[in-house]
Amino acid sequence: MGVEPTTREIFDAYIDHSWRSNAKRQRDKGAEFIIGRREGPYMWDRDGEKRVIDCGNAGGVHSLGHRHPAVLSALRGALDGGSDTGLWAIPNYEYLKLQDLLAELAPSPRLNRSVVTLASTISVDLAVSFAFRVTNRRKILAFRHGYHGHTGFAGIVTGSFDEGILEHYNMPRHLSSFFEPYNDIEAVRAKLSDEVAAVILEPMDYENFAPGDADFLLSLQQACREVGALFVLDETRTGLGRTGQLWAAEHFPGLAPDMMITGKGLSGGLYPVSALMTTESIYDRCMNEHKYSYISSLGGNEISCIVAQAVLKESARSELHENVRSMSALLEAGFTDLCNKHSDLVVPGTAFGCIATIACKDPTMGPAFYRAVYDEGVLCHSISYTEPVVLKFFPSLIIDEGVVNEIVAATDRALTSLSR
Known part of the structure; x- marks a missing residue:
């Protein structure tokens, strides 16, 4: 057998003949890391030289930690029990x-139907298709700096100048429009009309991770009802216990979207699966009025449905939600103390369950802050492209006080090194 390549050699190969921009982006950030062993909130590099706390979690894919025992057991049980992906044309009990x-x-009784897909991007794509059919309109309104995916209709409703691909692929621009800033209902009303089929957004600002205001989200829902547009809530990142409730929507009594998307963490980080949740009337109109309304060779297959059930059961546990709320309070308090200690560099950001940020006083400090924290053993989610520039932390929901203390101590060391 040949000698296994090193981390640096793998990065070099990516840059030479694979996804160059991805490898170069990580190298430029100073986070040249290839995952080797992984367990719970931790990852080790394949060279065995560095351990990091995963505070990126691929946006929530590993919300239950890497290789969660219950989810791993469900996957192994499915494989050992004789399941495979089945045949798309034959109903399977696990899907049901x-x-x-x-x-x-579901956060609302009206979300009593669902379509199971393989990825959130596909679920978004399907939600847009459903909105077009139900309303007989062909325009979607989205938050300018939101993120919903990179393919199909999901790419059309991701308007970020930095992460969006509308211009790159010369996608049709007449199908979507964008509002900003987040939490501004008048900015929505200025773009919302009887031409809009649906409004899609996350219950937080994707760029700075600030949670949505209750008044804003409820007013947006009402505005959609007034013009006959559907309201689509994307809980790809905020769902499955991330905010201290099973769904972020539960923090906003009265919020009852027409469609809701879950994914990423629904996979348990072990097998791809996502779901579009919707109402009975929308489901029947879209799925049951055409023989081949939505076909996917692998979407909703037996193994993915078995894994997703295990994830949902774990994510719905009240003990998990209590842990998220407790760890969120500890993390927020720790970051507040750091901001007081390093007041020349940072100020407090926001905390929304296991979603936390620290804001940079100097907007140019973001990349150096990210790298310094990584050097101290914490791999963060990202830095924001818009102001306020914040460092974004997205830790696993199963972290304990010891892990929180590690995160805070590493961030303290990073700020101390930057102050020098």
């Missing part, structure tokens, strides 16, 4: 069980 569980755990 997952649909029923999603309906049982």
